Amino acid sequence: MHFRFRLERSQNQKPVPGDDRGFALDADITVPGRGVTVIFGASGSGKTTLLRCVAGLEQPKFGYVRVLEHIWQDDNVSLPAHKRAIGYVFQESSLFPFMSAKANLNYAIKRADAPFNPEQYEHLIDVMGIRGVLDRLPARLSGGERQRVAICRALLLQPKLLLMDEPLASLDTARKQDILPYLERIKSELNIPILYVSHALDEVARLADHVVFLDNGSVIAQGDVTDVFSRIKLPMNLGEGAGVILQGIVIEHAPEWELMCVAIGSIKLWLKDSGDPLQTKVRVRVLARDVSIAMGCETKSSILNRIPAEVTDIAVDHDSSMVLIQLRLTTRDDQSFDSTYVVSRVTRRSAHHLDLKKGDCVWAQVKSVALVH
Ligand SMILES: Nc1ncnc2c1ncn2[C@@H]1O[C@H](COP(=O)(O)OP(=O)(O)OP(=O)(O)O)[C@@H](O)[C@H]1O
Numbered sequence: 001m002h003f004r005f006r007l008e009r010s011q012n013q014k015p016v017p018g019d020d021r022g023f024a025l026d027a028d029i030t031v032p033g034r035g036v037t038v039i040f041g042a043s044g045s046g047k048t049t050l051l052r053c054v055a056g057l058e059q060p061k062f063g064y065v066r067v068l069e070h071i072w073q074d075d076n077v078s079l080p081a082h083k084r085a086i087g088y089v090f091q092e093s094s095l096f097p098f099m100s101a102k103a104n105l106n107y108a109i110k111r112a113d114a115p116f117n118p119e120q121y122e123h124l125i126d127v128m129g130i131r132g133v134l135d136r137l138p139a140r141l142s143g144g145e146r147q148r149v150a151i152c153r154a155l156l157l158q159p160k161l162l163l164m165d166e167p168l169a170s171l172d173t174a175r176k177q178d179i180l181p182y183l184e185r186i187k188s189e190l191n192i193p194i195l196y197v198s199h200a201l202d203e204v205a206r207l208a209d210h211v212v213f214l215d216n217g218s219v220i221a222q223g224d225v226t227d228v229f230s231r232i233k234l235p236m237n238l239g240e241g242a243g244v245i246l247q248g249i250v251i252e253h254a255p256e257w258e259l260m261c262v263a264i265g266s267i268k269l270w271l272k273d274s275g276d277p278l279q280t281k282v283r284v285r286v287l288a289r290d291v292s293i294a295m296g297c298e299t300k301s302s303i304l305n306r307i308p309a310e311v312t313d314i315a316v317d318h319d320s321s322m323v324l325i326q327l328r329l330t331t332r333d334d335q336s337f338d339s340t341y342v343v344s345r346v347t348r349r350s351a352h353h354l355d356l357k358k359g360d361c362v363w364a365q366v367k368s369v370a371l372v373h
Pocket residue numbers: 009013014015016022023041042043044045046047048049050199
């Protein structure tokens with residue numbers, strides 16, 4: 001998929017009186033037409049504006065939209081919003097309040113371009129886990145249920161692309177955790193690309209296959225989630241959230257220690273046992289603050305994961321007392337370099353003390369690995 005937009009908002013269009021900054025969106029984004037692409041950025045960076053451009057709800061000065069093989073906008077054509085095959089899910093569910101959940105779904109079925117597919121309907125209701133609430137009015141649904149019905153409604157339009165604008169923002173932490181597995185099921189069971197706006201790193205870690213970082217209307221990084229989070233010179237301050245997101249498979253359980261081993265390529269990481277069976281695909285997040293560096297591995301240590309690594313890059317953090325160090329992990333067996341990276345965040349003083357330089361061979365000590373999927 002390819003999106004390119006240039007849009008300018010003058011000062012007098014600002015919705016907030018007294019806010020005298022203009023806003024310009026200048027974005028050129030190419031992402032695969034599958035999986036979840038998370039548009040990540042601070043408040044006001046232009047995430048919603050970008051989605052609205054894709055949906056045809058904004059009139060940019062320049063716009064190009066290609067979704068799979070369909071051109072929705074270029075120099076010659078600009079399909080109106082209702083002709084773009086999208087499903088749109090907003091922060092607050094936009095269900096019709098006077099209609100039951102089921103009637104809301106039926107409304108989408110009538111509006112869909114493609115013929116009604118009863119099997120798909122039943123499947124979607126199961127995927128979203130809403131069979132038991134279909135007769136209720138939206139006011140009698142929980143926030144999470146309302147959003148699940150809204151997502152189901154968007155999917156019943158049989159869109160080519162699903163746009164989700166912070167769909168969990170109005171839910172509390174517990175409800176968010178309830179709904180995330182449903183989003184994962186959409187991802188794994190339905191073959192539909194999703195553009196997902198978020199400013200929450202935990203959602204990115206859990207859902208994103210690709211990420212686009214927006215800052216003040218500009219794209220400052222884009223690409224595969226593992227690749228982008230292993231970069232240490234991002235102009236965006238991720239603070240305590242800096243760290244990598246890795247994908248691996250469960251290869252061993254150590255029940256006596258309640259631990260399991262996850263293989264990421266040829267790298268093995270031990271973490272708390274989640275009970276997932278062998279060969280399950282999992283995602284793990286290794287935060288930079290949980291990775292320290294040692295020059296040798298002679299001394300005994302409480303650290304579970306100590307992996308030989310090469311220093312591949314060093315950058316001063318946004319907090320200038322700290323540095324970020326990119327480490328390429330090597331396998332224990334043959335010491336050959338693997339393409340798995342982690343990031344370590346240590347004080348500038350420690351880096352100076354260890355005299356760290358690019359190319360140094362060190363030990364990455366990973367104190368904690370979190371399972372996110
Ligand atoms: N309807 C509008 N008219 C004029 N300016 C707008 C309008 N909506 C948003 N803006 C401005 O455009 C800029 C980008 O806003 P946008 O809503 O796209 O950001 P965002 O990244 O989605 O923010 P948030 O995370 O807070 O929702 C901001 O400066 C905002 O004030």
